[in-house]
Amino acid sequence: MIKQAIIPLAGLGTRMLPLTSVMPKELIPINGKPNLEYIMEECVNAGIKEFIFVISENKSAIKKYFFNDKFYKKIINKKKDKRIKNEFLKIKKYQKMIKFVYQNKPRGTGDAVLKCQKYVKDKYFLMLLADDLIINTNCSKEMINLHKKTKSSIIATKKVQKKTVSRWGILSVKNKKKNYFQINDVVEKPSVKKAPSNFAIIGRYILPKKIFKEIKKLKPGQGGEIHITDAIRNLIYKDIKFYGNIFKGRYLDCGTINGYINSCIEIYKGKKWNYVWLERAMLG
DSSP, rough: OEEEEEEEOOOGGGGGGGGTTOOOGGGGGTTTHHHHHHHHHHHHTTOOEEEEEOOOGGGGGHHHHOOOOHHHHHHHHHOOOOHHHHHHHHHHHHHHTTTEOOOOOOOHHHHHHHGGGGOOOEEEEEEEOOOEEEEESSSHHHHHHHHHHHEEEEEEEEEHHHGGGSSSEEEESSOOSSSEEEEEEEEEETTTTTOOOOEEEEEEEEEEETTHHHHHHHOOGGGGOOOOHHEEEEEEHTTEEEEEEESSSEEESSSSHHHHHHEEEHHTTOOOOOOOHHHHHHOO
16 A cells, blocks of 8 residues: 655745745635645645655744644634634644654755655555646546556556646556556656657656665756656666556646746635645734
């Protein structure tokens, strides 16, 4: 069973400036709730029992968001507000599930995952990117079910327009079924002519514990970063099976200003705004 989830959160968030000059992008609210909580809810509903958050010293607000008991208790005793109490109890449940690991230099997703090695217990673990929200399905649950079926590593994927493949990590397809396929290769941001398909990687991975050994062999690439896709590719070349899960829901990019605005609109549709997150932020 997949019980642990690694979530890299140490990025600078430059694509979300100026908002991220005062707040980590993972805490920016979408329909009254940080996008990080949407990711966590997806994981918990898929059976995840433990989170490993990779943060930097500059992201201390994330730690404070989940561990601010003294303040909450003071407000609850003063206001006797049941809603605030319920929110605090929800946060308390998360507290027992979270470990923090530090990545103080932005050295990529591969390095972020490697920082977690000593905490990973099982043969496989889930890794999610907080920029990527997937609505109208539980993508993590879909992936875990496919992992049970194939006994292999899984990457979430969706079709993108062929003219946009150079923006994505692209998967080479083998033995395609209705909702999944075996991955033959991973190509990072190929040209339209060289792209092996138009199935793009979305920020959900079920990875084997043996990936740590491959990450250690990698040298930093462009920008001094170590990319998890390079380690995945090396494992594929060693005949370690990876499958692409063609998820059923809708992908939302929360990592850019335009994507964030669109995500707010999409999640807002048919829902009533609440101000729980705003109150937490102001009271904290």
